[in-house]
Amino acid sequence: MAQIPVVHNLYQEFVLYVSIVDTQNTMDEVCQTAARLSIGFEKNQRLDTPLRVRKVGAEKPFPRDMTVEEAGITPMMSLELFYEAGESVSSEATS
């Protein structure tokens, strides 16, 4: 159990953040941490589908209940937090 920094790219945010996660955090908990650090996520979030986590360059996300340690996430690794159900969400649809 240790805390490590990761770089996260949260869905429709404007900047990459460095956040601190615990190696025992699940992917859902990583998403919660990222959402708390966001400026626009309250506006951008989708309530119909869960946020997923994948390594930059990977196609498939990690399972939602997989831990940071199990996923092999290392310090400063770059993670994408995205919605599987498609990229296109207009501002109107989320307001």
Added chain:
Amino acid sequence: MALLDRAEWYDIARDTNWTPKYVTEDALFPEEQSGTLGLPLEVWESYDEPYKVTYREYVRTQREKDAGVYSVKAALQRANFLDQAEPGWVSILKLHYGAFATLEAMASSAESRMARFGKAGGLRNMATFGSLDENRHGQIQLYFPHEHVHRSRQFDWATKSMHTNEWAVVAARHLFDDIMAGRDAVGVALMLTFAFETGFSNLQFLGLAADAAQAGDISFSNLASSIQTDEARHAQIGGPAVKILIANGKKAEAQRLVDIAIWRAWTLFATVTGPSMDYYTPLDRREKSFKEFMQEWVFGQFERTLLDIGLERPWYWDTMLADLDTRHHGMHAGIWTFHKSVWWDVPPGISRAERAWLEEKYPGWEETWGAHFWDPIIARFLKDGPVDTVLPSMVQLCNMAQVPITGTPGWAPGKTGRPLQDFPLEHEGRLYHFGSEVDRWIFQQDPDRYKDHLSVADRMVAGMIQPPTLEGLLDYFSLKEGEQGEDALKHSWLEEYRQDQAQAA
């Protein structure tokens, strides 16, 4: 005594090359300082500078320039223009002086490197004047802001900035170490004078002089014009050097250096000039958007210069054009949300009228930057009251540009701008992050040159910034009380939105 016309003696007098007898040519012009890619002295004798000037002419002209600028300053000093100036213009001045005054002094040593180690006599002659130019620019841009230090300690950052680890300063140093302080004579000629000065800074000073006149700042307008006329001359050092490299089979090497410098100059301009033109300049004083300025003066004219001289467009040209819709909006958003981290006060530039202007100049701005960035902040401010530091966490900085990695918020296919994206690279066991494929490509051109540098984010993660808090970070930046940037309008801009909200209720 009658003087000969300059044309009758200049070419002979400035050609001070000789055949070394006691040392080898390589010892006289070591490759690591000259950077001539193995091209011998005789090849460089064809160097033909387009702007010929003698020392006598140079001194006379420079004396007249200085006399003009300093006398205008002295005459207007008591008018106290700055006390009545609009906050956005004052911010531009603070940003400008802090970012460039001592860098100009550093440029003097880069020009001196060309003056000593350039193999072409004409290049050395022009670079000697260039070195004197940059020395003047450093001195004059330290002197002018000094009179304002009693108004705000932020003006003292003209002197202080480059001695700190403030993040924007680290970014500027990284760039100018790369294209100026840490390059050989040919590298400086191509990257500083040809790419940066011809393509960007010469035009920047033209624009600044016009903007200052628009803002009623006659003193600064004169200063910028005076500097620009020097830039216009010594920026021409690089062009003939490019031609010699191309004529002698070194086009690929020349292209690579120019490509690196243009992208790096672009990222600096998007950080400094973009927010200044589109968010800081008072709305009724704006003549062109940053995008229009760049399209016309930089990308339009400089593209023709590149092709005319025999180079190609950089391979990333389309990427750079597309970046015009995103990068500087992101830089402004990042700087405003963490304005304590800079030495100037930051105007948000998002009144209703300013937003209409942004939407006109950048169609789609409202449904991205407006709806997904500014509106959530405004809603939060109206509900809970404004706060100084909106940025909720440390942001990741590009390991090349050293600025935040940004994208268009709320971006989706079909919308203008580009998505937020990391371009990571693992090299010798270390993971690097880049804001674009071009920044990553530059790193890959010479990893040994860049690999040991730590971005401010890397330093935070490595425990080099203690305590790892906002206060610890500001202390690391050497930003004291009275120097840390504020919202330039003290959040008075919120009133318009508060009234809208009251009417809607």
